[in-house]
Amino acid sequence: MKFVLGVDAGGTSTRALAVAADGTVLGAGRAGGANPNSHPPAEAAANLAAAIRAATGVPGRASACVIGMAGTAKLTDPAVAALFERTWSDLGLDRVVVLTDAEVAFAAATDAPDGTVLIAGTGSIAGRIRKRRMVATEGGYGWLLGDEGSGFWLGREAVRATLAALGRDGDLGPLATAVLAEAGVDATDRKYAWRRLITVANAEPPVRLARFAPLVAVDDPAAADIVERAADLLVATALATREPGEDTPVVLVGSVLGDGTRVGERVRAKLAGLEVRTSSDGVLGAAWLAAVEAFGEAAARRPG
Template sequence: MEAQVSRRPADWLVLGGDMGGTSTRILVAGPDGTPVGRGRAGGGNPVSHPATAAAALGQALGAALADLDPARVRAAVVGVAGGSALSRPEVRTAFDRVWSEAGLTCAPTYASDLEIAFAAGTSEPDGTVLIAGTGTVAGALRGRRLVHTVDGHGWLLGDDGSGFWLGREAARATLRSIDAAEPPGPLVTSVLRELGALDEPVAERPDLNGQRVRVIDTLNDRPPVRLAELAPLVTAAYMVRDPSAERIVEEAARLLFETVCRARPPAERTPIVLAGSVASENSPVGVALRALVAERFAGSTRSARDGVGGAAWFALAAADARAATEEARSRLTII
């Protein structure tokens, strides 16, 4: 990764960014890795929604730099999901415009979201990383550079076990329950309520066809990616041992494990970094996934709680390689 560096006085800063489908985050830090500014905005994928992604970047930059002089930023690295879209001139122009409007004078380096997530989880140069949030993508790294990518195909063609996948499975389980005229369990009840298809108070004999139509119409009226908003309902229902939710969680963990397997040689002993809300230690999918990974692979399993810290660490290394210590990385990645 060759980040471009702007030479500034000793009170220089670095900037890291993480652009994903759920949120866009910016972190500004000093030479020792101490955060001095943070910004957060909505998600945006430059492949499918370049204008939205550029606008979100601009909002997050504005918030992070609100009390700082942007000219002090010596180096910047931004991790992007769907970063290949930045090769399109019209997309890159939109990103360059918001960058300039933020007052930044150093040129940004755009990196893979997998690279910055891996750096957020470990300082080791080689290993495997999985991000499971709204979407799913995994990769193998050598020398902190991505050498192989698995999945990341988007909601239509892949993203197995992702937040989108969980939400879609919750919707499908709901429709199957309605078709079978089954008494709704916790998952189905919560999905019906979320979609405005649950009769309140609950009727003794609900209008099943009406519920079916409302579920289908409501979901079809929304952008498909919003199915991911139903994912937390799966987690909540799992916690009360809803059978449908348990099956969905088990299958999601299996699919994510298979994704890791496609990215990692069986005998490798390097670290495995898991990132994203679905793969987190607090997610039932993440817990089940960790058990599968530990049973199959050698090498430690680590969590990346904040990918933006990995991006800032890369920027720190570009600004001054001597400053990119493990201590600085720890400061940058602690939420």
């Protein structure tokens, strides 16, 4: 029986799906993270192999394998590239395509070959997609230099708004109250709370500020202002990758832009008039792209 492999290699886990030509899911595998930026390359490669083997006993029989991976830039290192080549070879795979996580996320949401992918999780980036490949990006500088509208950014703005509230007279609103509770800071003495919140925020790795991001969902004008600015920044980032008059879909990816999130809601409102889709699962996009690779676009079936 002909089948293909789709893999989503994330920072914390890797998932693999074996899918028959008619779309039937034959097996699923899971292993630890396989992002070669955040894991030693040998560990990333081993986790990839483990997830693929768990999805099918005989990976080498797959007609094609598409892997979506954050941190593909690392593969430009010849030693890392050679290590991954050996991994495919050991699995018996002779047709492996490594794509970015953004590319498989785009393919998971739409059959369209061209469009825009907008990602906002802990970080943020937008990509111009042409023929299902990302040909240009906007943003993606990382937390220190950018990531506007991301979970890191939302959390930082929530803490900043709380510091400003502590410096003013009057009652603390729901956002400030929620931030202080999350940080474990008592607000009885405001000067103390101000200093303590800065200390707490600086005591952990900076990206951990993203833990305050979900708090912007509280009903508070200060929170609504942060959500609005995040949505404006993310929409501007996405639109910067599009050509004048471009009429392709925009695919939203990541925890900040999920259905039901405040920021996602505002981004969808601001993009009204465009086709906007939500990508839920990159591994489904990888499996479909593998089917397109193996059987051609007309014959390829999505998993399910």
